[in-house]
Amino acid sequence: MSTILSLPDQTTATLPKRSYLNDGYGLKSWLLTGDHKRIAILYLISITIFFFIGGFFAGMVRLELLTPPTDLMAADTYNKMFTMHGIVMVFLFLVPSVPATIGNFLIPIMVGAKDLAFPKINLLSWYLYVVGGVLTLSALILGGVDTGWTFTTPLSTHYLNTHVVTAGLAIFVAGFSSIFTGLNFIVTVHRMRAPGMTWFRLPLFVWSHYAASVLMVLGTPVLAITLVLVVLEKVIGIGVFDPAKGGDPLLFQHLFWFYSHPAVYIMILPGMGVISEVISTFARKRVFGYTAVAFSSVAIAVFAFFVWAHHMFIMGISNYSALVFSLLTMLVAVPSAIKIFNWSFTLYKGSITFETPMLYAFGFIGLFTIGGLTGVFLGSMGMDIHLTETYFIVAHFHFVMVGGMLMAFLSGVHFWWPKMTGRMYPEGLSKLAALITFIGFNLTFFPQFILGYLGMPRRYAAYPPEFQVLNVLSTAGATVLGVGYLLPMLYLTWSLKYGKIAGANPWQATGLEWQIQSPPLTTNFEETPVIDYEAYDYEWLANKTKHEVQTVG
């Protein structure tokens, strides 16, 4: 298998003398930095920590479910485990995963700017994230919280004595970190594009981040308000959600899902951006139907706000409003289908190689297709009645969030790792990790679709014995999956010191970020670039490379 990996001559290769990594040393130079690349690294480290914390809880959940009765831990402990797993993974890993790390690192470079529009707000956003994370951990250390990540009232407000207020506050604070990131991206994309960088020359990565940013800025405040209401209801009993005081317990769910459904797209859209870049690079071909892919991101962002009640089909909402929300849900599935087909057709007449990021991207396409299509099951109202609140739901959103988003995140990390660090990771080991992750993932979550159709409810610490076989398979898969996630952690850390020098453009990619040194300068560009070529223009890249060779020769 030939490869487009073009590393510089390893006997003479050196890292650039000046880069954002050696521009200032010591903790202070990192903790008070305004550089979007350093903030991205800070985010990368912190979300990795929370990913493994959340992963630990997932492991405990799967371990308890190995046997039908509650034997490993008490029911209350189990409830805390899945709650903390959900809260940590959703709010502290998935929401910031791609945008705050890879997006933060790349958006300014991709539009040809020195930094994001508001570097200090960017730093503030990381500090808010850390405060949110520390509050979550303190809720955990004080004794945990067992509301489920959905904080459903009146359970959370009147029936639980765990640390609901602390956890609510944590998510409230972390929410602002995501609002600030979104705000920064929107302003940067509007105001800081380099000369010649028109909207339709932007990489699709930027388009999908722009769409996700709009969702962050418009949706997250609703979550903040909802959490404030929950805390007020719990602490002083204002009665917004309490039927005994004339409140409406369903109102909470409307408000919560008004954010939390768009949040699904906040999580997945940036991942879709990664896939567009990776597929194009390793097919050496412009993304098929650039405008269709770009506008499908915008369409997802718009529709995302009008489908929230599909989480409530069985909750006693009016049958006719359920009808409208089901229809809109079917519409939001279409842009995702458009993207999948465009990515597939990008391969057509390409010149394809199969490096690690591409393997993860293939994993994404397969698993996200399953995740998306099972979403249609749940959007179909009559089917939803049987499937909702069972393991079918659990399997569905893990296929989208873990099979989709986490694959995209790992694809992106492997793709831009040489740019971020200037070094390569071991190729064979990383391909093995991609394979292990894919197998482990399917083994973990595919049985859960069957469990769901059989009727096994989610969030059960104990279950009837006839469900055991499928649960054993799922737990076995989770073990494999765990190995798949630990491996990259190890070899990527190893590569920081011992990896081969990557050079500016190891993948021969067209993106602006690949035309500058690896790792980049603090100011990204020596002089403001002028863009006179389209996105994914491989002929331009070939000419440029030829020209460079001629100058050197």
Next chain:
Amino acid sequence: MHFISPVLWQFLVNWLTHFALFPPEASTIAPHADALYFFLVAISLVGLVLVLALVAGFSFLYRQERNPVATQIEGSTLLEATWTIIPLALFMLAFVWGAWLYFRIYNPPTNAMNIYIVGKQWMWKAEHPGGQHEIDSLHVPLGRPIQLTMISQDVFHSFSIPAFRVKREVIPGRYTTVWFEATQEGTYHLFCTQYCGTLHSQMIGTITVMKPDDYEAWTEGSTSGMSLAQNGERLFASMGCNACHSGSAAARGPNLAEVYMTKVQMTNGSYSTVDDAFLRDSILNPTMHQMAGYAPIMPTYQGQISEEGMIDLVEYIKKLNSNYRIQQTLNTSQVQSSAQNPAPSQSSNQGRAQQTAPTAPGMVKP
């Protein structure tokens, strides 16, 4: 022939003999739900196989060894239209089919037999019209439409019977309904599927489907002696409802005879249908539904009547055909209050606490 470890062998045998992909189809709705499921599985398989074939096929045909130079293609409006319209059409089909099934599951037939369900942390209480009470189990006759009118007395629960493919949220402060018609004798799982706190996974029970004759025998054998309506009548009297709702022309409250499922005019001129929820709200929150022609003098009974008591009262009012019974009750209650020691209440049955006179069942004790 154990080439592998006996434990693993046992496990595999057990798996292969007990491996089910589907729960039993035990209601009239189940075959319809499964048909839709097969349709959705089919379109998913077609979509997935198509995408995998495209990705794998192109990866094979256009790998760098075979195709060293890529051909740049901008896109194709025709293809974009194709993969917009075909998925959309399939999704619309899923939408229409799903909507049809949804309305079928949530619109009960008019001849359905009504059973009441009260959910609480962490048990299910079922109340049959004849006054039979059950905890974490529900006996239903075969081949007869059953409507469940459900309410929670604390947090959200969800009443799920996978074998029937029906499920509905059970909400505090509001009645929700679901219906089914069982087609196969047997016992089936009942799950609470909405996370409701510590013992969520213990909030399970069994649905027993019996032949109509057996069901009759069961109802005879487990009656508490008082129907729900009779309990409601006692409660109606002991709460003093008949003081205002006496049915006479000069009464301060509306006449309740045959009021159920009629349209009544409200003070703001609009009309409302008197259904279960209307009756419940009118008792707990009288200002919510103010009927035209009556002064807003009714006090709230919030916190004084349990959910079971509410069900008894609603069932009583539903079955109230004339004011004769109210007059009767009025007389009885006057006699009772003067006598101070009425006849002992019915023997407690299946988890219902022994009621001490003169507290009627359903009244929340102070």
